[in-house]
Amino acid sequence: MDLIGLKELSAPKFRGLLDLAEDFVGADGRVVTPEKYRDALAGRSVGLLFFEPSTRTRSSFELAVDRLGAYALRVGAEQSSVQKGESVLDTCRNLEAMGVDALVIRHGERHLPFAVKDRVDIPLINAGNGSGEHPTQALIDALTLRRAFARSGETLEGKRVAIIGDIVHSRVARSDVHALTKLGAKVTLAGPSMLVPKEADAEWNADCVTDREEALGDADAVIMLRVQTERIHGELVDANSYVRDWGIDDQVAAEHMKPGAFILHPGPVIRGMELTASVADSERSLILEQVSYSVAVRQAVLLHCIGGDASL
Numbered sequence: 041m042d043l044i045g046l047k048e049l050s051a052p053k054f055r056g057l058l059d060l061a062e063d064f065v066g067a068d069g070r071v072v073t074p075e076k077y078r079d080a081l082a083g084r085s086v087g088l089l090f091f092e093p094s095t096r097t098r099s100s101f102e103l104a105v106d107r108l109g110a111y112a113l114r115v116g117a118e119q120s121s122v123q124k125g126e127s128v129l130d131t132c133r134n135l136e137a138m139g140v141d142a143l144v145i146r147h148g149e150r151h152l153p154f155a156v157k158d159r160v161d162i163p164l165i166n167a168g169n170g171s172g173e174h175p176t177q178a179l180i181d182a183l184t185l186r187r188a189f190a191r192s193g194e195t196l197e198g199k200r201v202a203i204i205g206d207i208v209h210s211r212v213a214r215s216d217v218h219a220l221t222k223l224g225a226k227v228t229l230a231g232p233s234m235l236v237p238k239e240a241d242a243e244w245n246a247d248c249v250t251d252r253e254e255a256l257g258d259a260d261a262v263i264m265l266r267v268q269t270e271r272i273h274g275e276l277v278d279a280n281s282y283v284r285d286w287g288i289d290d291q292v293a294a295e296h297m298k299p300g301a302f303i304l305h306p307g308p309v310i311r312g313m314e315l316t317a318s319v320a321d322s323e324r325s326l327i328l329e330q331v332s333y334s335v336a337v338r339q340a341v342l343l344h345c346i347g348g349d350a351s352l
């Protein structure tokens with residue numbers, strides 16, 4: 041079973057994946073691997089192909105593979121024969137020919153997972169395709185919020201989540217909109233006009249605003265995003281203006297956010313740009329909780345895609 045994006049995943053299947061991920065979170069919130077899952081993928085191997093930089097996604101997939109008893113075969117851009125002109129598709133087909141059981145791919149080209157999916161017969165998991173989707177990150181964000189609201193007996197149903205920053209280049213934002221709306225949340229997308237989609241853009245099932253205070257005012261949670269300078273080919277974003285108009289510091293948080301509203305960030309966080317260090321480390325911040333759940337979510341996704349968990 042593949043996981044390329046969340047748009048086509050039904051809400052019950054999406055909730056099923058979150059429920060499965062919960063199995064890997066202990067009563068104290070720490071990530072654990074229950075005995076019954078420790079050898080769930082024993083004897084299997086998973087190709088981890090990362091053609092763009094990554095800390096969180098690559099590390100957590102490696103840990104997830106290891107904790108399920110499988111073998112992680114790491115293929116990086118610098119060491120692979122893609123450097124000598126081989127196509128990524130041929131690389132994938134070669135790994136499949138060696139008996140690798142599944143592929144996890146991060147690549148800068150949005151179309152890549154779709155091209156590979158049609159040519160290999162093993163499960164393919166998208167770990168980020170350019171500005172396309174990042175489905176496992178959105179599962180992490182949804183799980184983090186679901187658990188955070190559950191602590192006060194609430195759910196995401198009817199909650200307002202603002203996603204602020206470089207929306208148009210963000211695969212996380214695309215997947216987050218699909219994920220959060222499946223759980224009944226309403227989403228506001230906000231950022232400088234050059235970095236938010238046009239209101240009429242049917243690709244996005246969300247409200248769009250270009251004013252930070254408007255975005256923050258009714259948000260129960262805020263997901264901050266990095267400006268992806270590596271994907272901006274036209275006019276550059278001025279860092280000082282961005283911090284002034286879009287950054288969140290203690291004063292902005294105190295004056296414009298709801299008292300109990302959460303702050304999330306998929307990382308990497310550029311401290312002093314989208315968030316000050318003090319806000320990133322504040323009581324509102326769920327950033328490290330997101331990172332903790334990254335292993336749980338990726339264990340659930342590996343089980344679902346490779347193990348074929350029939351309950352989903």
Ligand code: CP
Binds near residue numbers: 093095096168307
């Ligand atoms: N959130 C995320 O994708 O981080 P990495 O780029 O470090 O994997």
